[in-house]
Amino acid sequence: MKRFIQTIKNIYKIEELRKRILYTIGIILIYRFGSYVVLPGVDPNQLASLKNQTSSGILGLLNMFSGGAFSHASVFALGIMPYISASIVVQLLGMAIPYFQKLQKEGESGRKKINQITRWLTVAITGFQAPGYLANLTHQLASSPTAIYPFNGTPPTMFFYISSVIILVAGTLFVMWMGEKITDKGIGNGISMLIMIGIIARLPFALFGEFVSRMEEQGGGLVIFLVELVVLVLVILVSILLVQGTRKIPVQYAKRIVGNKQYGGVRQYIPLKVNAAGVMPIIFAQAIMFIPITLAGFAASEALSGFVSVLSDFNGFWYNFIFGVMIVAFTYFYTAVTINPNQMAEDMKKNGGFIPGIKPGKKTAEFLDEVMSRITLPGSLFLAFVAIMPAIVRLFGVNSQFAQFYGGTSLLILVGVVLDTLQQIESHLLMRHYDGLTKSGRIKGRTATGMSA
Numbered sequence: 001m002k003r004f005i006q007t008i009k010n011i012y013k014i015e016e017l018r019k020r021i022l023y024t025i026g027i028i029l030i031y032r033f034g035s036y037v038v039l040p041g042v043d044p045n046q047l048a049s050l051k052n053q054t055s056s057g058i059l060g061l062l063n064m065f066s067g068g069a070f071s072h073a074s075v076f077a078l079g080i081m082p083y084i085s086a087s088i089v090v091q092l093l094g095m096a097i098p099y100f101q102k103l104q105k106e107g108e109s110g111r112k113k114i115n116q117i118t119r120w121l122t123v124a125i126t127g128f129q130a131p132g133y134l135a136n137l138t139h140q141l142a143s144s145p146t147a148i149y150p151f152n153g154t155p156p157t158m159f160f161y162i163s164s165v166i167i168l169v170a171g172t173l174f175v176m177w178m179g180e181k182i183t184d185k186g187i188g189n190g191i192s193m194l195i196m197i198g199i200i201a202r203l204p205f206a207l208f209g210e211f212v213s214r215m216e217e218q219g220g221g222l223v224i225f226l227v228e229l230v231v232l233v234l235v236i237l238v239s240i241l242l243v244q245g246t247r248k249i250p251v252q253y254a255k256r257i258v259g260n261k262q263y264g265g266v267r268q269y270i271p272l273k274v275n276a277a278g279v280m281p282i283i284f285a286q287a288i289m290f291i292p293i294t295l296a297g298f299a300a301s302e303a304l305s306g307f308v309s310v311l312s313d314f315n316g317f318w319y320n321f322i323f324g325v326m327i328v329a330f331t332y333f334y335t336a337v338t339i340n341p342n343q344m345a346e347d348m349k350k351n352g353g354f355i356p357g358i359k360p361g362k363k364t365a366e367f368l369d370e371v372m373s374r375i376t377l378p379g380s381l382f383l384a385f386v387a388i389m390p391a392i393v394r395l396f397g398v399n400s401q402f403a404q405f406y407g408g409t410s411l412l413i414l415v416g417v418v419l420d421t422l423q424q425i426e427s428h429l430l431m432r433h434y435d436g437l438t439k440s441g442r443i444k445g446r447t448a449t450g451m452s453a
Contacts, residue, residue: 010429017187017428024186027178028197034076034174035069035201039167041160042073042137050140064404067198073137075171078129080194083176086121088283090114095337122176123169130168134161188421196417199410206401213399220397228398235389235406239415242382245274247375249368251353268353272372274379276339279412281330281380282387286409289323320391324384331380332373341368386411 012018038044051071063070066079094100094114103110138156175194182190214225248269314320345365354360358367389407394400404410 007429011425014428014432017425020185020187021425024182024188024193027182027186027190028193031076031175031178031194031197032067032201034171035067035074035198036072037075039073039075039077039164041156041164042141044072046141047071047073050137064202064401064410065195065198067201069198075167076175077133078126078168078172079198080172080175080179080191082126082129082172083118083122083179083191084195085125086118088280089121090118119173119176122172126169126172127165130165131161133168134164187424188417192413192417192420196414199405199414202401203405206399206405210399210402228393228402231393232406235386235411236415238382239386239407239411240419242275242379242386243412243416243419245379246271247274247371248272249355249371251348251355270344272339272368272375274375275331275383276372276376276379277331277334277383278416279409280334281327281383282409282412284330284334285323285326285387288326289319315391315394320388324388327384327387328380331383332376335372335376339372341365341372344368 011021050073062079062081065081066074066076069076069079090100094104100114103114106113176191179190179194182188182193184190186193210228211225214220214222214228248271251268251270342365345361345368348354348364349360355364355367358364386407387409389411390403393406394403398406
């Protein structure tokens with residue numbers, strides 16, 4: 001405790017770090033305040049049906065990422081997810097289209113162009129999602145004729161739809177702007193920080209709800225609740241290992257003498273991540289697994305409807321089995337696409353480096369590829385386990401909202417963002433010769449390829 005208090009004092013002494021933290025907190029407060037600002041024309045007291053709809057499933061996941069703004073019919077209802085979707089699309093285009101590959105190699109100018117394309121794509125995606133959100137909102141409020149009170153029970157006018165779409169698009173762009181400002185002037189990755197805050201905002205309600213349910217006569221009592229917390233801590237520790245786990249490959253650099261100076265002749269290490277794909281495999285797999293839910297509405301036959309209903313059961317065996325297998329497959333796919341052993345071997349060779357016992361060039365590339373394949377297997381299995389963990393704990397009676405914190409994208413984002421933020425704070429402390437946050441002074445964040453949320 002004494003060390004913790006001293007660390008807080010050291011953080012306060014560093015003016016730049018203090019300003020960055022206060023700036024980040026200020027932006028977060030604005031974001032949380034905006035999550036409760038309801039769309040003009042909607043009665044916030046009659047949103048019970050919308051909140052029930054977003055208590056589980058895909059809408060529950062979206063609601064958690066938005067910090068409850070989705071169920072509040074807020075101006076930030078669509079949150080930052082359209083920007084995340086746009087970033088994923090641009091990232092995939094960078095793997096397949098030469099134009100985007102060229103931009104990625106142009107340095108700062110290319111990065112600015114990619115960011116601009118991502119912003120315009122965010123506007124387009126939000127423009128498509130906003131009418132769908134409003135259609136669902138009006139459907140959920142149909143049973144309450146005065147829910148959209150300016151219209152006195154009559155169907156909403158075109159003005160309501162157009163103005164609401166503009167507000168939702170502007171809200172998403174404002175959230176995106178706040179995330180970028182946190183990255184520039186605050187602490188941590190701004191977009192990831194806002195997602196994490198949205199997730200954490202739901203934790204107290206989920207925790208209290210689970211506590212109340214366990215205290216009921218058939219709930220199991222306080223002992224079961226404490227066991228759930230212990231299991232949650234264990235899953236968090238597994239997630240930390242999944243984020244931080246690396247395999248270090250030694251690289252020896254040959255001595256080079258240029259003039260009177262000697263270069264090389266030292267041994268370094270290449271840290272290969274056990275989970276180099278981050279949360280991207282879970283995102284891809286979830287996107288595909290949501291297709292059956294969409295098809296269910298168009299199914300004409302009972303047989304097809306039954307097949308789709310099986311794959312739409314989040315707690316069912318087949319859904320989670322297929323989900324886990326797809327995560328393993330996507331982990332290998334994404335790792336193979338983002339990490340190029342041939343390029344790594346070529347760069348090593350150009351700089352006079354080699355792996356002891358391995359010939360430079362093709363043999364080095366084959367060795368790196370083999371190592372990546374071996375370490376990706378446990379990484380992908382751990383990732384699949386963490387992803388299906390919410391379904392496993394739901395079988396033991398954990399409510400759906402609290403179960404979401406036991407795994408999946410939400411838990412990995414929480415762990416990754418916290419480690420990244422602590423790493424930045426520790427870097428500021430160590431640069432000014434203060435003690436770090438830990439005795440070792442080494443907190444590892446998500447430094448490898450993953451979702452740049």
